[in-house]
Amino acid sequence: MILVGRYLSPFVRRVAITLDLYGMPFEHRPLSTMTDLEAIKTLNPVGRVPVLTLDDGESLVDSAAILDHLDEVAGPARALVPPAGPERRRVLNRLAVVVGTMEKAVGYVYETRRRPAERQHQPWIDTLKGQVAGGLAALEAADPQPWLAGLSMTQADVSAAVLVDFLRAMAPELLPAGSHPKLEALAARLATTPAFQKAAVPT
Numbered sequence: 001m002i003l004v005g006r007y008l009s010p011f012v013r014r015v016a017i018t019l020d021l022y023g024m025p026f027e028h029r030p031l032s033t034m035t036d037l038e039a040i041k042t043l044n045p046v047g048r049v050p051v052l053t054l055d056d057g058e059s060l061v062d063s064a065a066i067l068d069h070l071d072e073v074a075g076p077a078r079a080l081v082p083p084a085g086p087e088r089r090r091v092l093n094r095l096a097v098v099v100g101t102m103e104k105a106v107g108y109v110y111e112t113r114r115r116p117a118e119r120q121h122q123p124w125i126d127t128l129k130g131q132v133a134g135g136l137a138a139l140e141a142a143d144p145q146p147w148l149a150g151l152s153m154t155q156a157d158v159s160a161a162v163l164v165d166f167l168r169a170m171a172p173e174l175l176p177a178g179s180h181p182k183l184e185a186l187a188a189r190l191a192t193t194p195a196f197q198k199a200a201v202p203t
């Protein structure tokens, strides 16, 4: 399998970490939407990463769809999202908050780092900041001790830790050190694991 996209992208990184946690080997191609857009568009018509190209040549796009496939291959006993019932509902609900916050955080970074200063629209930036703050507050209140959705680690925890790492690298003003101690402790715990270290955020 080939995973396309840089680990600066939290969507790419959560797929890389999940592949590693499932023990599924893959080749990483760190293409950027800034510099390699045409190449990415040959794999994903929307020109976004991640893309996961399977061994038979089929290309899967969007991290949620990719992770759904990986969960199926891993099987219900190992999948990081439970297959059914209230456990699945709880994990998916937490995950929706994590991924929603991730989308808003990426939007904030595009707005504040990619757009020329004179074209920035402060009310929109404030809206994005407020949405990220709302998501982070909800995750902190969910008390990830030890895990966000129950007694075992799930995709909600993997993605939440990836979100924390992304904010620290790209928009530290949205997550000052010590502001969300439980969430930060979750990220610190996962940061020591081989899967997270192998897919390090580029500096």
Ligand SMILES: N[C@@H](CCC(=O)N[C@@H](CS)C(=O)NCC(=O)O)C(=O)O
Binding pocket: 008, 009, 010, 011, 033, 047, 048, 049, 050, 061, 062, 063, 064, 106
């Ligand atoms: N819902 C998508 C979001 C993917 C996404 O927004 N990727 C960003 C990188 S972090 C991207 O490719 N941005 C380029 C663009 O949207 O033009 C997923 O979960 O994969």
